Amino acid sequence: MPPSAARADTRHSPRKRAGNGAAPRDVGDDVGLDALVGHAGYAVRRFQIWIFQDFIKTLRDVDIRPTQYSVLTVIGANPGLSQMAVAKRLGIERARLVHLLDSLEQRKLVKRIKSKEDRRSHALHLTAQGETALEKFKRLAAEHERHVEAKIGKENRAQLLRILSGFT
Numbered sequence: 337m338p339p340s341a342a343r344a345d346t347r348h349s350p351r352k353r354a355g356n357g358a359a360p361r362d363v364g365d366d367v368g369l370d371a372l373v374g375h376a377g378y379a380v381r382r383f384q385i386w387i388f389q390d391f392i393k394t395l396r397d398v399d400i401r402p403t404q405y406s407v408l409t410v411i412g413a414n415p416g417l418s419q420m421a422v423a424k425r426l427g428i429e430r431a432r433l434v435h436l437l438d439s440l441e442q443r444k445l446v447k448r449i450k451s452k453e454d455r456r457s458h459a460l461h462l463t464a465q466g467e468t469a470l471e472k473f474k475r476l477a478a479e480h481e482r483h484v485e486a487k488i489g490k491e492n493r494a495q496l497l498r499i500l501s502g503f504t
Contacts, residue, residue: 387484394480400473403428407436408462411446412470416459418451445469 372378391402400408406426411417423433437460440446445466448458462470485493 386487390483391477391480394483395473395476398469398473398476404436404440405473405477407433408440408445408466408470408473411460412462412467415461416449418457419448419460420457422460440466 369378388402391405395401395405403426407422407428410422410425414421419433419437420430422428423430426433428436437446437448441448444463447461447463447466449461451457451459481493488496
């Protein structure tokens with residue numbers, strides 16, 4: 337029998353039983369969530385995953401991730417802000433922010449200028465290219481927000497933002 341025929345035969349063979357004699361369950365929508373259904377954290381995390389996937393898909397052509405967008409937006413709104421202030425405001429670990437800034441600097445979107453007050457600190461600014469790019473990113477992010485609104489409804493989106501505003 338040719339190897340391809342043998343592979344075809346195994347696809348139709350009965351399921352092997354797990355060690356306890358029960359057939360393994362396929363992963364899918366029929367898997368119960370038990371108490372997770374009532375957990376806000378679980379629901380928020382699932383929604384966050386959907387939001388990040390849509391954001392990444394919507395901004396794929398410009399190669400910007402949600403955290404990069406957040407950093408650029410805060411720097412654009414607050415030119416001269418220190419790395420420490422950006423990290424604290426966005427809840428990003430300092431080491432991770434340094435890596436993020438390195439990549440944004442390599443793309444010529446951000447520049448670090450040594451602080452006149454504290455030589456150990458850098459003031460963050462968008463480059464001219466960064467300002468132009470951020471405007472495009474904001475237009476695409478607005479498109480992403482329209483996707484969110486289409487998913488949960490305009491009133492629900494507004495209510496969700498009101499509820500979550502206490503955590504920003």
